Amino acid sequence: MSPDGKAAARPLDGVRVLAVENFVAAPIASMWLADAGAEVVKIEEPGKGDQSRHMAPFKPDEAGRAQGLSFVRTNRNKRSVTLNLKTEDGKRVFRELAARADVVIENLRPGVMDGLGLGWSTLQALNPRLVYVAVSGFGHADTLPSPYTEYPAFDIVAQALSGLMYRPEGAHERPLYLGFSLGDIQAGMVAIQGTLLALLQRGVTNRGQKVDVSLYDATLVLNELPITLYGATGQQARPGVHAVTAPFGAYRTADGYIVIAVLGEHVWHRFCHAIGMPQLREDPRFADGVARNRNLAGLNACIQPWLDQRQRAEAVDLLVAAGVPASRVNQVEDIFACPHAAAREMLVTLDDPTWGAVRVPGSPIKMSDAPGIPLQPPPRLGEHNADVLGRWLGYSAAQAAALTGGAAA
Structure with missing residues (x-):
């Protein structure tokens, strides 16, 4: 409840979003907008829809049609409307x-929306307050x-x-794919930020604008420390280790791996005290983070015997008690038993009509005066044709069916 006793609204209640999207980058951005209260209407091709509806693994729905799990990842809380944007009627309704x-x-190839007559210049003329967000590999010309x-x-491609791909340990032998959609998710985050900045500026200027997000640009900024180091010194950061400090990485204990993160000399002093080796503070090889990084083999030889004598829980407890950032290294299954993830509602359950109860990541944004996110499952293809076209445009159910290819699939 808000201080005046009224039910708290979600931050983007009343904001209307049209999404022309496939795969991950734009869909995850529009999902987070929907989580925040925006009405997100996903425009999909009749009979086909988002490409991720058709990506394995699959489960058959009640009609025997294969439904891809990938679609569940990034499409909760949205509405689906089917329009054929290659027809004049479909284009007219979209406009x-x-x-x-x-x-x-949208995250179609650059130029596709323009070719359809639905690009930024056309839509801006129709609606000067519109914010147009384009996500692509390398930006719009x-x-x-x-x-x-x-x-x-x-x-x-963005990771490369x-x-x-040269940052993980072992990447000096062969560049390593990081194993998850880092570039897509980062581009989605940047798209969200750009959307909110444009809406905020619109409140001052009363005009929308185009927000142009490139996967390459969005991912490049994640490599900022090695880039800055090279830009200042010409030195290449070594794979698998922090560019300017140590110890900072994964270390083996008697029963598995933990991470230790020493950044700053005050944390280094705490670390030396925690492992019972105050003399390391006076060793000239370890005088500062750069020196420790340069003499990493010698430093690790000092640390490893202490770790070998302790299990993960004990080592982490001793380091954390001394004010040194440290933790166990989780497998995905460990996250499902993590007390923090449970307490912070970072795993939530979607009741998908095909996949059943699916636990997925929750929202990382926690707000003091906004209700929690709703958990509506991803929409069936065309599920909201009549509802959206009726409320937004005043179309009858028969008109909506004629324009969208009929009932939901």
Whole structure:
């Protein structure tokens, strides 16, 4: 409840979003907008829909149609409307919806929406207050052109170009894919930030604008410390270790791995005290973070015997009690038993009509005066045709069915 006793609203209640999206980057951004209260209407091709509906692993729905688990990941709390944007009727209805929307978010190839007559310049003329968010591999030429603009890109391309595939331990032998959609998720986060900044500025100027997000750009900034180090000194950061400090990484104990994070000399002094080796503070090899990083083999030889004598829980408890950031290294299954994840509601359950109860990540944003996120399952293809076209445009159920390809699938 708010201080005046009224039910608290979610931050984006009343904001209308049209999403023309596939896979992960734009869908995860629009999902977070929906979590925050926006009405997100996902525009999908009749009979087909988002590509992730058709990606393995699958489960058959009640009609025997395969439903991909990937779609569950990034589409909760949305509404689905089917429109064929290659037809004049479909384009007309989309333009009518865009005229009443606050945000359009899309991650089609650059130029596709323009080719359909539904790009930024067209929609801005219809709705000057519209915020148009475009997510692509290398950005749009009308904002800041790139020689790579026309290249296809998935997440792994952004990881490769940003230098992140040379950051893990062992990457000096072969660059390593990080094993998850880091570039897509980071681009989604940047798209959310750009959307909110544009909405905030619109409150001052009464005009929308285009927000242009590149997977490569968004992922490059994650590599900021090695880039800054090279920019200042010409030195390459070594794979698998922090660029300017030590100990900072994964260490083996008697029963598994923990991480230790020493950053700053005050933490180094605490660490030496915690492991019972105050003399290390006076060793010239370990005078500061850069020196410790340079003499990492010698430092690890001093530390490892202490770790070998302790199990993970004891080592972490001793380090944390001394004010040294440390933790066990979790497998995914460990997260499902983690007391923090439970207490902070970071695993929530979606009741999907095909997949059943699926536990998925919750929202990392916790707010003091906003209710928790709703947990509506991802929509069936075309599930909200009549509802959205009726409320937004005043169409009858028969008109909506004629324009969207019929009933939900």
